[in-house]
Each structure stands twice: as structure tokens, then as C-alpha cells.
Amino acid sequence: MSQKSESDVSAEGATSQAYKVLQNDQVGRYMVASRELQAGEEIVTEVPFVVGPKACTYPLCLSCYAPWPPSPDDKPLCSKCKWPVCNQECENSPQHKDYECLVFVQANEKFNVDVALLDGNDGVPQLECITPLRLLLESERNVERWNEEVKDMEAHNKIRCEKTQWKSDHVNIVDYLRKRLKLDRFSEERIQTACGILDINTFEVRTTKGFSARGLYPTVAMMNHSCVSNTSHSISPIDYRMRLRTTLKVSTSGELYGSYTHSLLPTLLRREHLFKSKHFACACLRCSDPTELGTHMSSLKCNKCDNGIILPLDSLDSESTWNCTHCNFSTNGQAVRKILRIIQAEVDAAEAISGADGADAIYERETVMKKYRSVLHPHHAFLTILRHSLSQMYGRVDEYLLDDLPDIVLEHKVDICRLLLQVLDVVEPGYTRVRGMTLYELHAPLLFLAKGQWNAGVIDEAGLKSKMTEAATILKEAVAILTLEPPETAEGQIGLVARESLVQLEQSINNL
Structure with a gap:
């Protein structure tokens, strides 16, 4: 990119002028470090311009986003507008009371409960309007921020207008707002632009009860994408405030x-x-490398020879030929995609089983891993996804609680964590949540194994101290990462627990 073609764009919310916004014709606005930034340094704190339900949402409360109705016999509706809420508190929540509620009352438009509950698992068309409506209403109330931060965000209308979603949005959102809700002061183009801004730029947010919604953060959304990023964001489930920080050192x-x-x-x-x-084709360094930066997260094993790995000739071409590195075997992108879809379906099915379901959650994941061990590279993405879940389930799931795990299972958990970290150190490097959690999961079985070996007389006091020191080093890095998370989040809570555990562990080491 030519520096001469770039223009400096003012931006608010910088922490000690940590970043500045540049712009060029190729990618539009993007963010760079205005000075050298250290790993874990906060770049910006931002409140959302708007928060609301995701597209194609299930029936939910318009305030807390909990699935609605709370029970088959209890279908609470807002006393004013007759749209779904959980209770009086949710009805009086400003994000509902001060926005769509007023519009629905004025237009005398009520929620169709029967239709929503009939086929709500596939999305409720009537709820599609909520977040775009909130965005449009906020654009009138917060004109300054809309003009400075939001209205010029990418909406990709020229691309989207050729998609089926555009037509669906026209019926469920554009016509609904302009005709049913009598909001013809918003043009069709402006409403579609609002839909595009939301579709392309929003981030997932979680409520205090763990329910999902989407929020629009205009400043953070200016960052370009990379499949190996150098930032991480955390969103408070209380006020949806986002904190963006570096995960790696970033030069000026x-x-x-x-x-x-x-x-x-x-x-x-x-x-x-x-x-x-x-609506863009990623060509980052990771996507451009057939080996995914040496991780082989896309690589397949060759079943025609002993040590061959099947790689695409051009990883940016979905139809590229895939060749074995050791023999003459080759296949095409379409065949590989078919294999991936089959395996992905089984991985998704296993991942849908939560730890609350007990030992089945572990068994199903291990079964899928074993089934495709001869097909996928040991570091393949699908095996990595399963290992990520298993790293947190061993030690927490009934029948597999940490105190009850035999040494062979403890060693298995250690192997899972180490294999996972080999991948994460490349694709999620530095101060990332997933690395922090994996390091935390790794330290515990190391301590249990060391204690068992000491009790069995396999290692002496010096060996015990060495193994405990290794676990403490791992835990210390986990603490450094996880304590950066908001304390009201699950990771933030684990960070606080980990910090206390580290103090106790270091005291135990000093007492040896």
C-alpha cells in the first residue's frame, strides 16, 4: 500500500493514542499502531452503537435475549406493545421500552405468537426487523456518532443486492418497516444499508445468562481481517462494553x-x-500457505503411501488439485470439500453434546477423533476443534473429574493440551483467550501426575520441585492472559482463581 494514497482519519476512544485510522482505495479505513504496543496492551474501549437480536433468530425476549417463551404455559408479552419479553423488568428495559416498543404501539403492530412458535427454530421473520429498527432509530437520536462513525461503514449493497438475502430483507425488514410500521421516512436504500452494516460489521455479544445477541462497534470494526490476528476483544456481559487489546507486540x-x-x-x-x-476472498499469509503456516490444519493423510500428506497446489483456489507429497496420488478440490463436509457434520454433532450430558460428551468426541485419525493430519483443524473441547472436559465432566482421573487419562489430557498448543502458538499466538485457557487446563494434570510420581517414589524431591516449577511457569502465563478478561466473564473468573492458585503453588515450591 502506498503511504501517499492514504489519508489519516480522526478516531475517538484511543487509549493513550494507541492507534490511528488510515484509509486507502483498496480496503477503505483500517487501523495501525500509532506507537509501539506491547502484548496485552489495551487499544480502545468502546460502547456499542446498538445491540439487538441476531439475524434468523429463534423466538426470544427483546430485552435479555433469553429463549421465549420461558415455558409452554407462560407466554409473557409487553403490556404496551404485545411483543415478547420475560417479565416486567425486561419490559421496562430502555433498549426495548425506548425503541421498538414505541413504534409498535404507534403502529398498533402486535407480535404473532402462533406463527413464531410454529416454526421458530428456523427463524422468526417478524423479529428480523428489530436490530435494523434500533439502528435506524439510534441514527436519529445520536446523529453526531452516526455521521462520524457509522453511516460510512461498509454495507456492500452492490454485492448484496444480487443475493437472495437482499430479497428476503426487502420483505421482512424494508417493507415491514415502511408499510406495516409506517416508517416511510426511512428510504428503502437506507434500510438496506442498515441491514448491510449490521450483517457485515457486528460482533457477537453474550448476556450475563449466556444468551447471544449482536452489537455494532464502529471503531473496532474498522480493523482489517487476518486469519492470524494480533488483537483480541472482550465484551462485558453487563453493559456490552468492548475492550480491544493486542495479543502480540506490534511495532509503530x-x-x-x-x-x-x-x-x-x-x-x-x-x-x-x-x-x-x-463478501471478500481472504488472501492472508495463512490462507495463502498450503500448509497453513506449517500447522497442516488443512492437510490430509495419503492412503496410497505410508508418509504422504495431501496438500493443495493453490490454497486460494477452491478447485485446486491436491497432491500427495510422497507419491503420485492426486485429487481435486471438489472431492476434498465433500470429505470435509462429511467429517464436519460428525464433528458438529459431537460438539453439540455438552459437558452437562456427562461422559457421552467425551466419548462421542473421542470416537470421531479415532475414526478419522487415518484420514486427517494430526494437527488438522477438525481434530484441533475436538481437542479444544476435550481439554476442558477432562477434569470437569461427571465420571471424569480431575481427582478421579487415573494417570493414563491425566497423561492423555496433557497430550491433548500440548498438541493443541502446538497449533494455537501459530494461529492464535500470544495473549489469546484460547491459549490462556489451554495453559490453565495443562497445569493441573501436570501437578497431579507429579504428586502421584512423588507418592509412588518414582521421582525425588528435586524431581518434584522441577515438575511443580514447570506447572507454575505454565500457570503464570495463563494468569497473565486470563486476568486481562473482564472479571464478570467466565474466563475472567478463571483468571482470578488461577492467580490465587499460582500464589499457593509458588508457596508450596518455596517450602520444598
Whole structure:
């Protein structure tokens, strides 16, 4: 990018002038470090411009986003507008009371409960309007921020107008707002632009009860994407305030990147997701490398020879030929995609089983891993996803609680964590939540194994101290990462527990 073609754009919310916004014709606005930034340094704190339900949402409360109705016999509606809420508190929540509630009352438009509950699992068309409506209403109330931060955000209308979603949005949102809700002061173009801004730029938020919604953070959304980012964001479940921080050291004028897809997916699926949802073809360093920066998260094992790995000739071409590195075997992108879809379906089914379901959650994941061990590279994305879940389930799931695990299972958990970290150190490097959690999960079985070996007389006091010191070093890094998270989040809570555990562990080491 030519520095001469870039223009400096003013931006608010910088922490000690940590970043500045530049702009060019190729990517529009983007963020760079205005000075050298250390890993874990806060870049910006931002409150959302708007928060609301996701697209294609299930029936939910318009305030707390809990699934609605609370029970089959209890279908509470707002006493004023007759739309779904949980209770009086949710009805009086400003984000509902001061926004769509007023519009629904004025238009005398009520929620169709029967239709919503008939096929709500596939989305409720009537709820599609909520977040775009909130965005449009906020644009009138917060004109300054709208003009400075939001109205010029990318909406990709030229691309979206050729998609089926555009037509669906026209019926469920544009016509609904302009005709049923009598909001013809908003033009069709402005409403579609609002839909595009939300579709492309929002971030997932979680409520205090763990329910999901979406929030629009205009400043943070200016970051370009990379499948190996150098930033991480945390969102408070209480006020939805976002804190953006570095995960790695960033030099002055170094670009700040976020990630807009699941980093543990293989390249083919990451690029498909980004192209479909964000309307661009990612060509970052990771996507451009057939080996995914040496992790082999997309690589398959060759069943025609002993040590061959099957890689694409061009990882940026979904139809590329895939060749074995050791023999003459080759296949095409379509065949690989078919294999990935089959395996992904089984991985998704296993991942849908929560730890609350007990030992089945572990068994199903281990079964899928064993089934495809001869097909996928040991570091393949699908195996990595399963290991990520298993790293947190061993020690927490009934029948597999940490105190009850035999040494062979403790060693298995250690192996899972170490294999996971080999991948994360490349694709989620530095001060990332997933690395912090994995380090935390790794330290505990190391301590249990060391204690068992000491009690059995396998190691002496010096050996015990060495192993405890190794665990303390790992735990110390986990603490450094997880205590950066808001204390009201699950990771933040674990960070506080980990910090107390570290103090106790270091005292135990000093007492040896």
C-alpha cells in the first residue's frame, strides 16, 4: 500500500493514542499502531452503537435475549406493545421500552405468537426487523456518532443486492418497516444499508445468562481481517462494553488485525465463510500457505503411501488439485470439500453434546477423533476443534473429574493440551483467550501426575520441585492472559482463581 494514497482519519476512544485510522482505495479505513504496543496492551474501549437480536433468530425476549417463551404455559408479552419479553423488568428495559416498543404501539403492530412458535427454530421473520429498527432509530437520536462513525461503514449493497438475502430483507425488514410500521421516512436504500452494516460489521455479544445477541462497534470494526490476528476483544456481559487489546507486540505503524471467522477451521471453510458473510476472498499469509503456516490444519493423510500428506497446489483456489507429497496420488478440490463436509457434520454433532450430558460428551468426541485419525493430519483443524473441547472436559465432566482421573487419562489430557498448543502458538499466538485457557487446563494434570510420581517414589524431591516449577511457569502465563478478561466473564473468573492458585503453588515450591 502506498503511504501517499492514504489519508489519516480522526478516531475517538484511543487509549493513550494507541492507534490511528488510515484509509486507502483498496480496503477503505483500517487501523495501525500509532506507537509501539506491547502484548496485552489495551487499544480502545468502546460502547456499542446498538445491540439487538441476531439475524434468523429463534423466538426470544427483546430485552435479555433469553429463549421465549420461558415455558409452554407462560407466554409473557409487553403490556404496551404485545411483543415478547420475560417479565416486567425486561419490559421496562430502555433498549426495548425506548425503541421498538414505541413504534409498535404507534403502529398498533402486535407480535404473532402462533406463527413464531410454529416454526421458530428456523427463524422468526417478524423479529428480523428489530436490530435494523434500533439502528435506524439510534441514527436519529445520536446523529453526531452516526455521521462520524457509522453511516460510512461498509454495507456492500452492490454485492448484496444480487443475493437472495437482499430479497428476503426487502420483505421482512424494508417493507415491514415502511408499510406495516409506517416508517416511510426511512428510504428503502437506507434500510438496506442498515441491514448491510449490521450483517457485515457486528460482533457477537453474550448476556450475563449466556444468551447471544449482536452489537455494532464502529471503531473496532474498522480493523482489517487476518486469519492470524494480533488483537483480541472482550465484551462485558453487563453493559456490552468492548475492550480491544493486542495479543502480540506490534511495532509503530504496524497494522492491527482482527479475525472475522473461526480460527480453528481449515482454510477452505474459513474462506467460504468469509466470502459468504463478509463478501471478500481472504488472501492472508495463512490462507495463502498450503500448509497453513506449517500447522497442516488443512492437510490430509495419503492412503496410497505410508508418509504422504495431501496438500493443495493453490490454497486460494477452491478447485485446486491436491497432491500427495510422497507419491503420485492426486485429487481435486471438489472431492476434498465433500470429505470435509462429511467429517464436519460428525464433528458438529459431537460438539453439540455438552459437558452437562456427562461422559457421552467425551466419548462421542473421542470416537470421531479415532475414526478419522487415518484420514486427517494430526494437527488438522477438525481434530484441533475436538481437542479444544476435550481439554476442558477432562477434569470437569461427571465420571471424569480431575481427582478421579487415573494417570493414563491425566497423561492423555496433557497430550491433548500440548498438541493443541502446538497449533494455537501459530494461529492464535500470544495473549489469546484460547491459549490462556489451554495453559490453565495443562497445569493441573501436570501437578497431579507429579504428586502421584512423588507418592509412588518414582521421582525425588528435586524431581518434584522441577515438575511443580514447570506447572507454575505454565500457570503464570495463563494468569497473565486470563486476568486481562473482564472479571464478570467466565474466563475472567478463571483468571482470578488461577492467580490465587499460582500464589499457593509458588508457596508450596518455596517450602520444598
